Amino acid sequence: MKINQERLWTRLHELSQFGKQEKGGVTRFSFTEEERKAKDLVISYMKEAGMMVQEDAAGNVIGRKKGKNEASPAVLIGSHIDSVPKGGIFDGPLGVIAGIEVVQTMNESDVETEHPVEVIAFTDEEGSRFGFGMIGSRALAGTLQSEHLQQSDQDGMTIAQAMAKAGLNPECIAEAARNPETVKAYVELHIEQGKVLEYAGHPAGIVTGIAGPLWTRWTIKGEAGHAGATPMNQRKDALMAALNVIQYIEEETKKYPNAVATVGQIDVKPGGVNVIPGETTFTLDLRDIDESVRDEVEAKIISYAQAFCEGQGMEIEVDTLQRVAPAPCSDEIRAVMEEACRAMGIDLYSLPSGAGHDGMQFNEFCPIGMIFVRSKNGISHNPNEWSSKEDCGIGTSILYNTVLHLAK
Template identity: 80%
Template structure:
């Protein structure tokens, strides 16, 4: 194993002290004192690994190891160090610290690469503070717009104002953007946040693609009425209608291998115990790594719902909240990762990512690849989030072998 597993493990726990909560979890939002402390420590690690270090206009921390040909496009290794409230210590930081470990191990072994390697700690992937995630990766990809910086946190502070408080200049955000010809590939190590690898008995796996979320809000308008005085065959019960649609959503989604559907919120009006619900609203989070499959599911459930509501003389309104394109991982990078696994006598396991990651922002920018590390019980965004030291070491080793092949 080329990487220093013990060093990686030690740094994970050292970094977790910034924003540490009594529960053992971490709360580390972007543009806060806790994040600043974490960024400073990450910069120290990067310097120890022999990288030149800078912070770009968005607040991303970037460490660079030159190659023998510095005109060649760089291979980027990235993830984030911000967290959700009471989050775990692995989600995000493992990818950043593993990237630093890859570069440090190369330096210690006197490995010379042709292509430069850059390790990036992206600002605000989670979106926990402002409800608008992947700020840093959007900025680097050139898709972060000035109007995005007007998103506010619960105290009414905009992203732009928070940046200014951190000695950044929001009017210069375009300076963080990179030209695609300067980047050869983007790779990331992350915990799985699911149980696929655990059930397969494998320490790590190769991601086939990142599912794109489609968020919609559905409102069914029926007719409120007396619960006791309205016969069943005369009702326009919006909740019963919504439940039929939700059942169809589940049945339709199950027809597709990688699709998932979640009804995260549901509410009824007027909300009385003895009143037939006149209006029901629910949200749908629909995801798949294949945009065509996701669109087919969307079309099927929309057609079914509209037809059903028309038959019952009820109104339906569907509001789109967010539509993000899925991001398939590069077949070429997946092949490199498979070769890396075989070199390490590991059985290659392929799996999709249902959760979003910074790499999604580079889908039209450069080839992307991801390695997942096994998660205990599939728990994430929780103080109980856990991956073993050995599994983290295996994942980092796959990352090392992959970057070695991409840069030499």
């Protein structure tokens, strides 16, 4: 069955208008007016596709297609519509719009399934606003705790406060949790965000597993002082100490073939042109498909940083923002995806995901599967992020055949 590629493409670009930046890219954080407008558009698409729609206690938008046996567990299709600062239009939204297209194609073709099919636009996958991601998928999986809602953004507003401002009740967050018995499987379509498929010449690929992100915030406390009156050998410069640790992070991580480390934020206090930095805070995003390897790298970095700062007479604190275990994809779902590719005449190609995705929250909840679509030049989290209309259509067609098999 052919999906409507033009409709898919049009909706992707319509959705990109909310949070669109003058100089390119999309900035659409969770619990904002831009996100609300985007959610409302997604809801309209779901209703047009013939789904019943609800918004749960976490702000997840859920569209449901009834199954012949409504009591049977549902097949979930999910992704997110929030973005990083000045991000692209495909990361997240493609998976949501593709899921809606799958259901709409079924309904237009009078295709009935034994199991219900649900499409979910999850709240805050990226974590860009609060430094804590996958809020909606954690809530649905039942792993989001009330203390997580005390994470705050750069303006000091907590997740709980932002939820309340958006009309949600943070005290009811537990109501978003699903009973695992009501879910048969979870599948997600996403752009690759890397160059593997492009280099291999494949429009789409089947994901073998998702690397687990470990986010930490590091604070080094030295001593502020006069930039002109303090000799170099008498300084406790917190920024220079941080740069030394960051350099070690770069060198140590390169020793491991699948490990990646990113320092994405740095804050220097007091921040004067003529003042020696007395405190420096930076974030570290550390990932590997193997949890033991990731944790080994983390331990080496912490050990080095503590020894270095102690030798310089400085203090160091490391706070864990999130620690997510890597998630292997289901062999059974991968086999279904492989069969879908064969039926479409698409060469099989498998690859791991270095990026984290909502699906990893369901690893111990239900079987999960992921499909990647080729990314031009491997660019993502960037206004130049791009996947072709044809590749998006191919990925959505694989998703359609996969969901059809799982739901029937």
